[in-house]
Amino acid sequence: MLEMAGVGRTFADGTAALTDLDLRVRRGEFVSVVGPSGCGKSTLLRLLSGLDAPTAGAVATAPGRLGYVFQDPTLLPWRTAARNVELVAELEGLPRGERRRRAERALALVGLEGFAHARPAALSGGMRMRVSLARTLVLEPETLLLDEPFGALDELGRERLNGELAELVARGGLTVLFVTHSVAEAVSLSDRVAVMSPRPGRIIGEVDVPLPRPRPPRLRFEPAFGRLAAEVSALLADPARAERESTA
Amino acid sequence: MIRPPGPSAPPAPTGLAVVAARPRRARTGGGALARRVPPLVTLVLFLGLWYLVSEVLLDDDRRFLLPPPHAVVAVAFLDPVNRAPLLRGLALSATVAAAGFAVAAVLGVAVGTAMSQARWVERSLYPYAVLLQCAPTLALVPVVGFWFDFGFTSRVIVTVTVALFPVISATLFGLRSADRGQHDLLTLHGAGRLTRLVKLQFPAAMPALLTGLQVAATLAVVGSVVGDFFFRQGTPGIGVLIDLYRARLQTEQLLGAALLACLLGVVAFSLFGLLIRFVTGSWYGSGDRPR
Secondary structure, eight states, rough: EEEEEEEEEEOOOOEEEEEEEEEEEETTOEEEEEEEHHHHHHHHHHHHHHOOSSEEEEEEOOOOOOOOOOOOOOTTTTTTTHHHHHHHHHTOOOOOOHHHHHHHHHHHTTOOOGGTOOOOOSSSSHHHHHHHHHHHTOOOSEEEESTTTTTTHHHHHHHHHHHHHHHHHHHHHHHEEESSSSSHHHHHHSSEOOOOOOOOBBBEEEEOOOOOSSSOOOHHHHHHHHHHHHHHHHHHHHHHHHHHEEEE | OOOOOOOOOOOOOOOOHHHHHHHHHHHHHHHHHHHHHHHHHHHHHHHHHIIIIIISOOGGGGGGSSOOHHHHHIIIISSHHHHHHHHHHHHHHHHHHHHHHHHHHHHHHHHHHHHHHHHHHHHHHHHHHHHHHHHHHHHHHHHHHHHHHHHHHHHHHHHHHHHHHHHHHHHHHTTTTOOOOHHHHHHHHTOHHHHHHIIIIHHHHHHHHHHHHHHHHHHHHHHHHHHHHHHHOOOOOOOHHHHHHHHHTOOHHHHHHHHHHHHHHHHHHHHHHHHHHHHHHHHHHHHOOOO
């Protein structure tokens, strides 16, 4: 479970990134946060992961393993794919044999069995992101924070990785907070979509997505999907009206 | 290492295919032949110019100003009377350079690492590291000589002062080269300073650090010869010999000594080139190497 209540984050130079932000993610829920670029989406994840502290309000994360997938793969170029995946297990002090075994399994989960000994420079952008995902999975997290993880990929690669992510989540019963600026991506993956205002960011509305799972790619051409996407887009397009409606 | 450009392409026949193919050849640098021919051509031109000046432009009585290459080799390297002191001098200078480089490497990495760990260390030391780098060796040498006598220790100290700064700055720059996301990842998993240095910062620093050490190694050779040149006492290294030959107008020996000093520097440089390839070749800069 993740919870943020009245959270604000103002940086040392006076810029307010977030203000009065409320957000709750229940156990086993998949929630996406969409918002215009620069609205503080990444700051939100940094606060939840403990990399940053709020200047107002309270942030609570349930005890348990937290996985964080950054916007960039952030791989260490001198390590092979397998050794990159092992890195966080090393940092958490797992014994060598256990690390090896887990890294192998995590790479298999993201479909990179044959690339354990490849260095990042030899991998494509999508493959690097898969390694990054495997690195997060190696500690068997209960909660996943994802920061526009596939934003740098082309649409096909992105769709495929999103599908695989949905599968992983469904299998593992993970709690997920997914940050993106793509409405379609948010709707197709989530149980609920939270919409953020431009900076200083706050949650200005939430849209439940009661579509059945598993959700095949063609789902996005169906009317129900379209209506939900339109609802999210409307909130994004007119934050002022969204706020009036939420207070009314 | 900077690779010399390939030989100029033959006059291109017309046609788009040829025009498109040329840049690719330039980028890959061609085969072994294309890599080795240009420096050889330069060498031949250089030797030709040398012979021209020495045999054609200089009169017999002024030929001592620039004796021809074969005379340098014959007098300085083939005559045992000159070869023996030159090789002894080379051995001494090489020892001084190696000792000075080792001290500069250890000290430089230690100081650079300390600076990377705390701003106040950097603020209190960096300006003086720059000052040391800028201090004229000419002025430094006599003072070091007064304090530590004119033996091995002083020569090593002078070498250290010449070679230290590139190591410090390369260490500092290298340790800072890991990006924020990589640091975040380590922070997320509770990595302390030491873990961060060992698992992230030092590996990330390797390309910069090794290049800095490579520069320092060649500077150490220069430092050992220059320091020696000013000391003129104690066992003669290359520098003392150079001064001696200069005073006696023994140009052949003088050029031979200079050549040996150059070779020593080139050997140091090349050894580091190999080390750099061995340590970081598999992951660093592979993006712009042709595959």
